[in-house]
Amino acid sequence: MTTTTEVPQVETLQLVDGGMNFDGVQALEDVSISVKSGEVVGLIGPNGSGKTTTLNLVSGMLHPTTGRVMLGDKDLTRMSMRKRARIGIVRTFQSVRVFGRLTVAENIEVAALGCGMRRHEARELTEELLEELNLESVANTAAESSPAGLIRTIGIARALATRPKFLLLDEPAAGQNESEAVELIEAIRNISRRRACGVLLVEHDMSVVMSTCDRLHVLDSGRTVIAGLPQDIRHDPQVVEIYFGKRH
Amino acid sequence: MTNSTRIRRLFETPILLVALMGLVALIAVFGDPTITRVTVQALIAVVFVAGLSLFSGNSGVMSFGHVGFMAIGAYTTAYLTIPVNLKSSMFSDLPESLGFLATIHAPFPIAVLVGGLAAAVLALVTAPIMARLGGLQAGIATLALLVIVFTVLNSWTDVTRGSSSMIGLPKSTTIWWAAGIAALVIVIAWAYKKSRSGLQLQASREDYLAATASGIAVGRHRVFAWVLSSIPVGFAGALYAGFFTTFNSQTFFLSLTFSFIVMIVLGGYLSLSGAVIGALGVSVLQEILRRFQDGAFTGGISLPAGIADLILAAVLLFVLVKAPLGLMGTRELRLFRKRSIGSAS
Known part of the structure; x- marks a missing residue:
């Protein structure tokens, strides 16, 4: 799988002591999380635990009230989401937000163009991604009228078209059953391995991330509960309580 | 998609639309003067609406x-085509800094x-305003621009003659000028729609946030389309002036704006073909309604003024409801x- 010609240097994207305060509501407090090139990190926690807020901070959609976002030793804290996309930190949305009346192929091509690729490069990459993600049959269909099950894949293909170094996925498997979700995330994992791309994956289903992530980060009420390897986290009493134990 | 299909798809629509312009021009050549007048007006409308569609169709604003x-x-x-000796009497009170307007002269093509x-x-x-605003705010800002231009033209009478007409323009707009510029x-407009900038602007029209998240510099593309689309629309003004040879500050205001909006909305503002077809269709419809109002179909009994506009407005409402x-x-x-792909979607 690994190509011998290019050896990409390993980079680290991290949120350092990130805090987010929305008009007095502390949505996130002192959360530190990091992703290395080629690694899949799962970000889990119950609803309202701050997963999406964390992703928004890392992607640049929101700027943290405290803490920093770093790529290696470069400070990105104030950099816009658009500029981050152009340096290879790209996100997807829970609601996908496809470009509905553009074709599936155009959805992918335009993201490549957005990140500065030349037209023919963008087209070649589009063809590759359509094939890799089995979207060829719908390539010339308007994205909004393609089958619901493919919409999420289109969103991922679009993100990959920017040639990301880091892919930030907001519940990419939402609405799918467990086996479909595992399959989709496995596919994402293979793709990112091949591209030596780091993945930060927001997911609320524990069992999905257990089998697919290299490391896990558990949030609850805007704070880190625990971070580590999946097998260590599975039996952590706090996590068990959050997920299976008493409900407040 | 194979390369040949892609090339065919790329050239098919503009060739058809340009051929349509040629066809329309031929109708005028063999028609009576009334038909020629309606045709030239319709072609000027095509120039305007195609230019407008370059901005609105791609940006969604x-x-x-x-x-x-x-x-x-x-x-x-x-200013460029009224004979100089006539101009010096028309604009006796020009401010000194604009004195050159009384003496400059250029042939019609240069004026266009x-x-x-x-x-x-x-x-x-x-x-800069268009780069920063989106959606409803941008739409309202463009309306403010119209009001600003109108107010300046209407009030700066030393230079524009305000509501007194500009007169003495040579009749320069022929059917071939109109059809050629429309083509x-x-x-x-088609080349822009298919360009990398055009595609990125369309993406921002579909979802602004996702476009930004894909690295697209929405403001930059919107500005480019805004400026590019103003040029054909300026051409349309020149053709209008060279055809009617007289106009005043009231000419370019709300009722003309309404006409063009009806055209682009009826035809379909997301489609260049729609804009062109809307411009042609509504121009013909307007002429028929005007005659209807003047009694052409009611045995010479003219109907109350404004009935033509009312019917046009009703048609617009109907289409907005039935086919937004x-x-x-x-x-x-x-x-x-091709049946296999969703080209009809």
């Missing part, structure tokens, strides 16, 4: 201000070109249709 650009094109043509460029200057000045503008994206939706005119 409806502009109510483009008639302001048209006014700039028309007044520029007036300068008209387009003058419109682009205004577009460039207003571009040119169609090609420009107009007759063409997102489709373009094509000869061949």
